[in-house]
Amino acid sequence: MGDIMKTIIHDLDESYDLLFKKKYENVIFANGKYAPCQGCFGCWTKHPAQCYLKDALQTVCRQIGKAEELIIITENCYGAYSPAVKNVLDRSIGVSTPFSTYRGKQMHHTLRYGRKEKLTIYTYGHITKEEEKTFRYMLERNAINYGFREFEFHYLENLKQLEEME
Amino acid sequence: MMKTVLINGSPKKRLSVSSYLLGIVGLLVKGEVVKEQVRNSGDYERILNSLVDADNVVFGVPLYVDGVPSHMLAFMKEMEKFCVEKKIRLRLYVVSNGGFIEGSQNKALMQIYENFCKHCDFEWHGGVGIGGGVMLNVMRIMFFAYAGLFVLNTITAGLTAALPIFAEQLFVILFFSCAAILYCLRMGFAVNKGAGYGVKFTRILLPSFLFILAADIFFVIISIFQGGIFRGWLKRK
Numbered sequence: 001m002g003d004i005m006k007t008i009i010h011d012l013d014e015s016y017d018l019l020f021k022k023k024y025e026n027v028i029f030a031n032g033k034y035a036p037c038q039g040c041f042g043c044w045t046k047h048p049a050q051c052y053l054k055d056a057l058q059t060v061c062r063q064i065g066k067a068e069e070l071i072i073i074t075e076n077c078y079g080a081y082s083p084a085v086k087n088v089l090d091r092s093i094g095v096s097t098p099f100s101t102y103r104g105k106q107m108h109h110t111l112r113y114g115r116k117e118k119l120t121i122y123t124y125g126h127i128t129k130e131e132e133k134t135f136r137y138m139l140e141r142n143a144i145n146y147g148f149r150e151f152e153f154h155y156l157e158n159l160k161q162l163e164e165m166e
Numbered sequence: 167m168m169k170t171v172l173i174n175g176s177p178k179k180r181l182s183v184s185s186y187l188l189g190i191v192g193l194l195v196k197g198e199v200v201k202e203q204v205r206n207s208g209d210y211e212r213i214l215n216s217l218v219d220a221d222n223v224v225f226g227v228p229l230y231v232d233g234v235p236s237h238m239l240a241f242m243k244e245m246e247k248f249c250v251e252k253k254i255r256l257r258l259y260v261v262s263n264g265g266f267i268e269g270s271q272n273k274a275l276m277q278i279y280e281n282f283c284k285h286c287d288f289e290w291h292g293g294v295g296i297g298g299g300v301m302l303n304v305m306r307i308m309f310f311a312y313a314g315l316f317v318l319n320t321i322t323a324g325l326t327a328a329l330p331i332f333a334e335q336l337f338v339i340l341f342f343s344c345a346a347i348l349y350c351l352r353m354g355f356a357v358n359k360g361a362g363y364g365v366k367f368t369r370i371l372l373p374s375f376l377f378i379l380a381a382d383i384f385f386v387i388i389s390i391f392q393g394g395i396f397r398g399w400l401k402r403k
């Protein structure tokens with residue numbers, strides 16, 4: 001079991017951030033203010049599970065890795081995550097180790113924190129049919145990459161739906 | 167004259183695989199060829215202005231978490247705004263590479279670029295997704311090391327002694343890298359004709375179990391040098 005039940009990553013605003021923080025122990029606000037990954041692999045080869053960039057995302061991989069369930073709330077961007085949310089994911093490859101293995105019949109890295117229950121995506125904003133297909137496909141890929149046993153995709157017609165989220 | 171802008175989406179200042187691959191694509195491209203790199207928002211204005219009179223754009227991007235790196239997505243949103251407003255229509259090609267051996271792991275990334283083209287009203291002309299990018303880079307660096315040794319060998323032992331050794335080394339490098347190189351060269355032809363390239367996947371020509379072994383050895387060596395192996399390399403943190 002993970003040490004944390006649920007981790008939430010979202011790119012909404014301060015008021016949603018407060019709302020989520022009341023309900024969940026571990027909320028990561030992707031506010032678009034953090035520097036992007038520099039591609040150095042230092043979080044594997046130099047200082048495991050830690051980014052050399054010293055900001056709030058420095059050890060974000062630990063918050064994600066320790067959670068049984070990851071919930072991502074993101075604006076749709078060409079059938080993918082918004083840049084702000086994607087930045088959090090790019091900065092968190094320390095969830096895996098530099099060691100490689102087969103998973104889902106393809107090459108992937110072994111998982112520092114082991115396999116996890118569930119990855120759920122809630123996306124909002126304009127989305128086309130093709131983009132939804134891309135997003136669902138990428139979610140499936142991400143679930144294998146991160147070692148989630150299950151995954152779910154939801155489109156939010158209205159952000160108000162989030163207020164009823166468990 | 168045809169103008170092609172090669173946009174490197176790797177955050178690395180030097181020796182990125184993406185710049186290597188774009189370099190190969192650009193070798194045969196005719197007309198004006200401009201090389202750009204997106205590293206932060208300070209680069210946007212310069213790059214966007216170079217698109218005003220361009221015909222083709224080739225993106226060279228690393229695969230990050232099964233998709234496009236975040237700083238590149240941010241740039242693409244700006245590019246969409248700029249090009250839609252200025253009614254700039256381009257032909258778009260993509261060459262992407264991932265660390266994992268299967269080229270097909272780049273599939274979602276290609277779809278993202280296809281979706282992007284619809285937003286911008288660009289012609290999606292396809293791309294190639296390459297597996298084993300890091301090894302491609304190691305091969306490139308080894309080429310220069312071997313070439314250096316060849317020169318030394320020629321000076322000390324003579325050309326007839328040095329040449330067979332270098333030829334063999336060159337053969338090995340070319341063998342593993344040839345599919346990736348040929349696919350990139352072919353993209354150059356497609357760009358020249360303004361033709362569609364389709365979506366293709368290729369890789370380093372090594373069976374995956376050997377590739378995994380090589381990747382593991384590679385990371386052990388790097389992690390010994392950088393010290394990570396002594397700092398809880400595989401541990402929960």
Ligand SMILES: Cc1cc2nc3c(=O)[nH]c(=O)nc-3n(C[C@H](O)[C@H](O)[C@H](O)COP(=O)(O)O)c2cc1C
Binds near residue numbers: 037176233
């Ligand atoms: C944050 C991050 C995420 C990555 N995710 C993947 C991935 O999902 N699949 C993959 O095959 N490679 C992945 N890689 C490996 C890179 O694609 C690979 O190292 C590539 O060669 C980098 O290209 P560049 O030198 O042009 O930056 C990732 C690398 C980083 C830094």
